[in-house]
Structures are given as structure tokens and as C-alpha cells.
Amino acid sequence: MNIDDVKSKGINRRTFLKAAGGAIGATSLGLGTSNGADAAVAPTELPTVPFWGEHQGGIITPSQKHTYFASFDLTTTDRRDVIYLLKYWTDAAARLTAGQTAEPLSVDTSKPAADSAEAYGLSPARLTITFGFGPGLFISDGVDRYGLAAHRPAALVDLPTFNGDQLLEAHTGGDLSIQACADDPQVAFHAVRQLARLAYGTANIRWAQTGFLPDTPAGETPRNLMGFKDGTQNLQTKSEAELKSYVWAGNEGPKWMSGGSYLVVRRIRIALEHWDRMTVAFQEQTFGRHKYSGAPIGGKNEFEPLNLDAVDSDGNPIIAQNAHARLAAAASNDGAQILRRPYSYNDGLAFTAERWPPWRQGMEYDAGLLFFAYQKDPRTGFIKIFELMSQIDMLNQFATHVGSGLFAIPPGAKRGEYIGQQLFELA
């Protein structure tokens, strides 16, 4: 085996898939499942989340401990390549979420493997894979590459520039998105890596970002890196009515999106060193909540309703006008709500120049919040809520949005379909 032979063959997705496909029958070593389980073990005995269904997984799924998010730039001009890719991705995602390899492994070692194997032998770890379509799938630099422009949902707007945005190209945008979530970081990474490989020649990874959650005791609200409970006011995913009102796209938009949703991603760097220098009282004013209990300012219990009308003896609001919890509350946003599914991120250190006194510069934590929110319509969801928040939220002096994306999340696929099929059958 000469390494240069492999290189000179210029292995591409199609020959690669063909090679792998040809090996489907050759799984006598039991290599078809990455968990190494006997085929007789029913998938339901493994910690799996169903892939096929009305909605994609990973939206109302109880949050797994780790996420790996990636967005992709399409490099092809051939609509058929995009359809092939979505078919390959759908098949592979169904296998991966069931704890299998991306494609059946071959016993023939003279070819590149159909799966990179770092998840071989691991639990599926409740893996979900959630696919999204960015604006660039429909129109890119004014060009309708795939004949889909007429079917772009009105809700899939170009996100406006918000006050304070410092978006970096390297963490923003993309034609397609994949969010993998799992209780094992290696399982999430593995999933994205296999899908990225299936995209060779059709799409390149544009940006990618890991996130994590703490092992919070069951029933408790996780704390973010600012040390506050994060999610107390979040939508209840067990309420079908709330989901229908705020999360799932319905008949108000194109039919191909019915049962889908819209994902807003924001990579929010937090000035943790700056934050740590603040008094607890100031931090609590900033959030509008007490730090340890999570209760609204002046309250005792985390789940007490926010009393936005309460005033102190001087007539000043107990929960400040620019407190984060007030600005995020449905009552402050004409009832608007989104399903937040946040993670923290920690990418070590990076240079920063703070936007506030004393304008410190230097190497500081490149860590913070990897914000994911699913919603029926971003115009009445994230954009509505964040417009005022981006201007006056006290949190803003500690939080800088450095990455961003908006993706239409098509509905789930039935077995035998592929993700987004209804869109491609329209045009």
C-alpha cells in the first residue's frame, strides 16, 4: 500500500460511497454497529432518541450534556448533489443515532473506512442530529443556485445587525447546519465528522463549535458560567399548546416547513474576569434574580413569578428596567417566547479588547454561552425579544455576540424519506 496511490486516486464522495456501499454484505465481523452490540439487542435497550418522526430530534429532546454544532458552505452548483447529500446525511444520521457506524464497515482494509471509528464500542449516548437550511441554500450572493429561491420561507430572514454585534466571519452563517447533541462529547464529534466526510466535494465545514452542560442534579436548573441558573423561565416542552404556539412552524408559512422550526445560534463570549470583579448585589441586579436561589429579586423561590410591577419605597422597580430577566420575560415582549437550549462553551483564551472602562486588553477567557433557540418564527421570536435587549440589557457589558446563524429546521422525515424532501419535490 503506497500512501501516494491513495492520494492520486483523488478519492471523492461518490467513489468513496460506492466502495462503502459495495461492502454492505461484508459485515460478518459484526462491525455494522458502533456499540458492538449483538444485532439481537433491540435499539430500545440502548439510550437512543428516535430519528424518524414528525419533528427532528434535538429540539424538544431533554438537553444532552454535550453539543457539537457545525455549519457548512455548499460548493456545488448542481441541485442533484444537494439532494444526494441530504439523502446520505439522512441515512447516516438514522444509523448514527441508533448507535451504528455512519455506514456499514467493510472487512476489506484496502479502502478507507466508511466510519472513522472513534465511537466504535460507545453508547449512542442519546445522540440527536438536527439539520438546518441557511439562507444561502435559497439564494447566495444573489444567485439561485438550486432553483429554490421561490420557496424560501419569509421567516428565514437575514438576521438584522443588533446593537453590540461583533460577529466574526469564522463563527457566522452557513448554507446548511448540523447540531449534534449527545451525553458523550466523542459521540457528538464523531457524528459531525462522519457527516462532514459524506459532504466531500459538495459542502465544506464553515464553522464548528463545542458546548457543554454541567451534570446538574435531576430536576434542577443548570447554572451558566456566570454562576446563575439559566432556563428558569424557559418554555415547557411538555406543553403541546406552547410548542404549537411558539416552537413548531404551522400553516402560516410554506407547507414544506410545517412541523419544522427555526434555529438561532449565537456564540456569546462572556467577559468572565470582568464579571468576577462585580459585587454579588450588582450581578443580581443585572439578572434581576438572586444568584444562589435563582429567585426573582426580593423573592425566595426560583419558580416564583416575576413581579415586574413591584417597586421599592422610593418607587423604583425592584427588578430594574434593564435587568436581563425583565427584558427576557414574555410579559415584556408582547408575549413572545422561544425555546432556549443553551450550552456553555470554553475555547481557552483569546485576545480581547473590552468595550467598556477600563478597556482592558489582552488574553482572556474565550468562553461563554453557546445560545441555541428554536422558535416558530424568528421575527416574532428571537428578533422581537433581542431587539430591545441588545440595546439596554445590563448584561451586555459582559456579553459580546461574536458568532451567529439562522437556519430553517425542516420537519422530521418518515422512514424512507430524506430531510428536506418536501422542499426539493416542490421545485
Place this chain on the structure above:
Amino acid sequence: MNIDDVKSKGINRRTFLKAAGGAIGATSLGLGTSNGADAAVAPTELPTVPFWGEHQGGIITPSQKHTYFASFDLTTTDRRDVIYLLKYWTDAAARLTAGQTAEPLSVDTSKPAADSAEAYGLSPARLTITFGFGPGLFISDGVDRYGLAAHRPAALVDLPTFNGDQLLEAHTGGDLSIQACADDPQVAFHAVRQLARLAYGTANIRWAQTGFLPDTPAGETPRNLMGFKDGTQNLQTKSEAELKSYVWAGNEGPKWMSGGSYLVVRRIRIALEHWDRMTVAFQEQTFGRHKYSGAPIGGKNEFEPLNLDAVDSDGNPIIAQNAHARLAAAASNDGAQILRRPYSYNDGLAFTAERWPPWRQGMEYDAGLLFFAYQKDPRTGFIKIFELMSQIDMLNQFATHVGSGLFAIPPGAKRGEYIGQQLFELA
């Protein structure tokens, strides 16, 4: 509360510690333990690793799932500041590893909190905190800042430049190191963050890096991101004789290091996209092992001894002369062995220019191996083993060392002592 007041006070470590210290008695809310456990719960009922002892934790401790490594530059010229820092760090590390806050929390909210609280309510998650001393503690740019130069161990060499090194300043060196390991990534991050804060005014974080391991079933060897089992030949930490021979410093060096060890850290970026294009046979030749079983080439079982003398019918070695497993084996290195404690890392994407045909350039995975190795003496450990390996290992065309550090790991402290105390009492 005026935010500018806090800033203008220029809160530093000492006033901060004083404020926190003054609140030790004020823990009536039970805020002293971050796990929220009643003080009556014995620490042994929590998943903790003892902090005090002959050796520091985190060396022979069975690997936790997550690590957060940080190195620090000392900015003070006052030896007493370094001693204070090590005392604060020791006290805080003892508390943190027991599942407590870094310092007791106060009910007084008019001060910055003594702990940033993102681990409040979490399990200690087997947290270990392992401190190290870099060459710069002893001599920095030719200056003996702290009167310690005469006590620098001969084993704490300046690491040589190895073939292929592409070290980045931002991931290399440091006067002090902290490796936090825990089964919860937020617990590991929290620990380093508290210690970094205690260092304000004395030392700044220089670089920091997260790492993770998969949830491998008990008793199995974890796979790295190349899809191979990693650690089959590693030292057995249950063998006191092996540990004494290869891991713990003894009487051969300065007395203050007896019971300590030496840590080599390498941030090794792996060209995963390139690797994924190789045939399985070539990957196996590269490692000298079969991919799925982990057995030596030609063997059946992972733990079969490597037969380095076996040849094929043409007289060529079955395990190639430049195979990784051969080069790493004790038998190839005059018996040299190190205790590897590796993690994988995944920092998304970064620009790369490959060093081999077809010289691809662009955004690729910034992911790979976060290599940690503990040893009695790096001259007869990592340096000995890596010298030839860095020149001829087939793996090198996929692996680029982009970060590096060597640290003397002092022995553990007894209750009431501080880490490194024997060194500072000498001079």
C-alpha cells in the same frame, strides 16, 4: 451600587481575600459547600479524590472524563507573593476537590463573591488539581527572580526542539501549571477559574486547553480521534514497582522533589481529514496495530505482546520499523516508559497548511490529542522516547505538535502544608 465604584476600587487579590476571609463566620446559609450538602454528610460519600497525601492527585488517579489545563506567567518579582499564591492555591484546591467553594461564601452581597458559583450544587465529580513548576519559576530570561535558581532540578530541562515541532507561543510554556481533571467539564473549568482569580496581581493565565475522553465501557481502552485504542501499552498504575521506577521522583534529584514527578504536555493537532482518506490497512501499518481489535498486526487480541522480531515471508518486519507502536515500546527505547494520561481535544476549526502532499490549505479541524505524560525524569522518559519517534514515526505526517510544556510536579502536601513548601523553605 455603582459599577464604576467597583472598578475604581481596583480590587486586587489581597483586599479580595481579606473581604472573603472576613466572611468565614457568615456561612449561616450553608453556602460553604458548593454541593449544597449538609455539613453532616461525610466527604467520603461524595465522589472525591483525596487532596492531601504523599503524591498530588491527578497523576495515578484513574482518568476522569474531562480536563482543563492552564499554565501561568508569574508577573511578580516578590518571592513572598509566590509563596502566598501557593498557600492560597493549596487551601482552595483542598476545598474544591472536596466539593466546596474555593473560599467560604459570604451572605454579604456588597462584595464580589469568593466563588463564581457555576459549580454550586454540582458533585465534586472526582476533581483533582495538579500543580506544576515550569523552568521560569527558577530562572526567567536569565534572571533568578525568586532566589530559587540553585534548586532547579537537573531533570527540569528546557525541552529540546524536536523534528517537526511547530510550537505556538500561545500554547507553550509557563512558569506554573494547573491541570484540573473531573468527570464534569464545568467542575474542571470552575476550579481553574477560581485559582486564576486568586492569582490576580501575581500571575496571569498564559494558555489554557480543554480535553475530553469518551465514556468507554469499564475495563476497555478508550479510542482516540484517529479511531484507534490509545493506552494499551501504558504503565500499570497499580504496580508500586513500576511507579517507583518510571513515575515518582526519588533520591536521584533534589529532596524537595522526592515523591513528585515531571509532566510533559503536548497539544498535538491531528490532520483528521487527511487521516480519514487513508485506507484501513495503511492506518494499521502506521500504528502497528489493528484498528478494531487493537491487537498487534497479525494478532488477535489487544493485550498480546508486541512481537517486534516477527517478519513476513519476504523477511520484512510485520510491525514496520516506523510504526508508532514499535517506536513507543519500551523494548525500542532501552526500557524507557512514561505514564501517559492523554485526552482528546476539539477546538472547532482553524487554518492549516499541511506539511505534506498535496499541501492542502484551509480551514480544517483544530482537534487531536492533548498529550499528558508523567515521568520520573523527562530525559529518560519523554525526551528519550520521542527523539527517534519525532524523526521517523509514520504518524508524524498526520500529527503536528503545536503546544508544549514541561513542569516539575512537586510531591503532595500534608494537611497544613502548601504545595512546594519544601522548595521555598530551602532557599
